[in-house]
Each structure stands twice: as structure tokens, then as C-alpha cells.
Amino acid sequence: MVTIYQELQMYKNFDELASDVLDLAKEILPDQLFFLSSVSDTQQVILKLSNEDTSILVAEGMVVNLNDTLCNRIDFEKKQPLIYEDTMKESSLADFKNALEEANVRSYLGIPISFMNGEKFGTLCAINDEVSHFDNKSIHLLQRIVRMFSYYLDLERFAYRDSLTDLYNRRYLSTFFEDHHKTGGVIFFLDLDGFKKVNDVHGHDEGDLVLKEVAWRLRKFVNEHRNAFAVRLGGDEFIIHFSDISSKEEMTKQAERLLDSLSAWDADYQLSASIGIVTYPIDDTINLNMLLKHADHALYRAKTAGKNTYKFFDS
Missing domain, CATH: 3.30.450.40 (GAF domain)
Known part of the structure; x- marks a missing residue:
């Protein structure tokens, strides 16, 4: 948090x-x-x-x-x-x-x-x-x-805030990396599965309510971690950044918790999430755009694997 x-x-x-x-x-x-x-x-x-x-x-x-x-x-x-x-x-x-x-x-x-x-x-x-x-x-x-x-x-x-969800925005993420990238960390790149259908069937107002609910769940999730924050990149794309997760086992555990949180909906539509995970070491040459590109690649693999899952970036 x-x-x-x-x-x-x-x-x-x-x-x-x-x-x-x-x-x-x-x-x-x-x-x-x-x-x-x-x-x-x-x-x-x-x-x-x-x-x-x-x-x-x-x-x-x-x-x-x-x-x-x-x-x-x-x-x-x-x-x-x-x-x-x-x-x-x-x-x-x-x-x-x-x-x-x-x-x-x-x-x-x-x-x-x-x-x-x-x-x-x-x-x-x-x-x-x-x-x-x-x-x-x-x-x-x-x-x-x-x-x-x-x-x-x-x-x-x-x-530094997204106007719809009140999560941090891309500018915050960029500024954070300018100041803190030397510490190393983990990025979860999330994309909602089935969100387009919500907009098409129920309308964009309903879609905005879904995004606000997702933001609330992400905020609750990161508040349980000492060094984590959530970002809305745009549309139904979100980032969670951790500075204190070191093991793959812990990343897996948190990814599964997050997927469970985003797949439970009472409303009459099917929604879940896919996650691409990328880690970066303590390094003066870390490039945020490259990290996001790698995370997006892992996200694509999660989507093609059937959605509602996560994949690690493999160089």
C-alpha cells in the first residue's frame, strides 16, 4: 500500500x-x-x-x-x-x-x-x-x-489519479520508475476477460460501474501489502506493482488470489481477468516501456491459454 x-x-x-x-x-x-x-x-x-x-x-x-x-x-x-x-x-x-x-x-x-x-x-x-x-x-x-x-x-x-476509478494513472507509474526503479520489483499486467461484452450488452454506464468495482477490489488487494500500488493504464487494463515479492511461489500465490477476486460477480455477466507477470532486478538501466511490453507479451500468452489465468514473461 x-x-x-x-x-x-x-x-x-x-x-x-x-x-x-x-x-x-x-x-x-x-x-x-x-x-x-x-x-x-x-x-x-x-x-x-x-x-x-x-x-x-x-x-x-x-x-x-x-x-x-x-x-x-x-x-x-x-x-x-x-x-x-x-x-x-x-x-x-x-x-x-x-x-x-x-x-x-x-x-x-x-x-x-x-x-x-x-x-x-x-x-x-x-x-x-x-x-x-x-x-x-x-x-x-x-x-x-x-x-x-x-x-x-x-x-x-x-x-496522478485516474478520474474514473481514482487509482493511480500512467503518469504516476512513470514518475515512480524515475525515482524508485533501482529497488527492483514485480509487475502484474491485468486485462479483464469479457469486459467488451458488458459494454455491448449492458451499456457503457454499466461498464464504468464494473471498472469502479474492479478498482475497489484492486485497492483492497494492494492495501494488504506494505509496498504495492494499483494503476489503471486505460480501458480495462490495470497494473499492480510490488516492491517486496521475491519468490516465484509468492507471485503465484498472489496471482491466484487476484484471479479469484476478479472472477466472482453477482450480476448477469461473465467476467474474469488474465495476468501477465514480469520481474525486474535492481538495475540502473530498467526501461518501463520495455517492462510493459514484456508484461503485455505474458498477458497475451495468458489470454491464448484460455483466459482467467496468469503467465510469467520468459525471455
Whole structure:
């Protein structure tokens, strides 16, 4: 699963804009230590601090269990700030008091940051080692800054996402290989069996729903892997990239799991998938187009072998 933090590394000018956001926040509440974070279902990553010289135990790059953070209490659905002007007087924080004292956090203001589709991004937080007062005007100004930052995040995300399925697109795949090809990996090249008939019989609107469902299943699949992501190349062609599968036995196991996932449909049409698999070593000369060509060749062999199967590229 590719995290938001990994995706951010591809965004243009992220560090510069993040610094601007923190600088503006400091103009509003100069006595506070501000930080930007990203959150997943289980972790929070501290992306950037307004200043490093602080008595509070927080640092850029710090990864924290989300259940151990105050940010986990923010209501992202209502997009409301979370305010503790004196954490030691909050009865609801009884279980946190020891940790807050150790971190030297006495006050906290957390503002949720989300993408325009409602998906969580992270937080803009103000913390202090003393009791603080957060006035409504300051909070409102910080929320406006966060909203503008969210617009930027959405524009960057749009550049690397497929508009129909919200999976990564070919541009993301190309950028990933420019930065990470030296690590080696595995590509699964998928093509749906029977998709043309869905469009011909049920119409393109139904076809789009099928593609969205496939994307949901692929996203669920890659979320079970620490270093995997899914891409829609176009039409009914998809890529899954792994960075942490080394054995042919494991590739076979994952290919069979994926085929099972994509062959079970309740609707009145027959759908499955064929997969071409190609591996690449740690190599400075890896060419993505050549890899895709090899994977496509293996996919063709899977199709001609009867579909709903997988084949490895054999040089």
C-alpha cells in the first residue's frame, strides 16, 4: 500500500507550500508550535514543523501510532477543529495525561485537512508547553489556510489519479520508475476477460460501474501489502506493482488470489481477468516501456491459454 507520505514526494513544491502554510499560521498564533501531519488508518506522520527549537517532543519524520495521538479524536466528517486549551484539566484525556506530560504538551489545537472528495489527508496542529487561549477569529483564519492548502493537494492528486476509478494513472507509474526503479520489483499486467461484452450488452454506464468495482477490489488487494500500488493504464487494463515479492511461489500465490477476486460477480455477466507477470532486478538501466511490453507479451500468452489465468514473461 502506497501511503500519502510516499505520494507527497511526487508533488511539486510541496515543501515550499507546507513551509508557507506554517509561516502563515505562525503569523496568526506566534506563540504556538505548528506542525503538518498526514494520517492513515493506523499511523500519523509528522511532515513539517514550524520550528525545531522546542521543548516539546515532536520531530519531522516522526511516525506515531494513530491511537496514541490527539489527532485521532478529530472529527473529519464534520471538519471541526479539536481544541484543548489546558490538557491537564480535560477529564476525557485521563488516559493521555502521562504521555502528554512526557511530551511536554499542555495545549492543543487540531484542524482536519481533507481532500475534496472527503478522504483524510492529515492535520494542521498548534501545540504549546503552556496553557493557551484559541480565539474564534484565529481558528477561522487557520481553517481558511487549510482550505486553500486542500485545493493545492487536490490539484496535485488529480495529476496522478485516474478520474474514473481514482487509482493511480500512467503518469504516476512513470514518475515512480524515475525515482524508485533501482529497488527492483514485480509487475502484474491485468486485462479483464469479457469486459467488451458488458459494454455491448449492458451499456457503457454499466461498464464504468464494473471498472469502479474492479478498482475497489484492486485497492483492497494492494492495501494488504506494505509496498504495492494499483494503476489503471486505460480501458480495462490495470497494473499492480510490488516492491517486496521475491519468490516465484509468492507471485503465484498472489496471482491466484487476484484471479479469484476478479472472477466472482453477482450480476448477469461473465467476467474474469488474465495476468501477465514480469520481474525486474535492481538495475540502473530498467526501461518501463520495455517492462510493459514484456508484461503485455505474458498477458497475451495468458489470454491464448484460455483466459482467467496468469503467465510469467520468459525471455
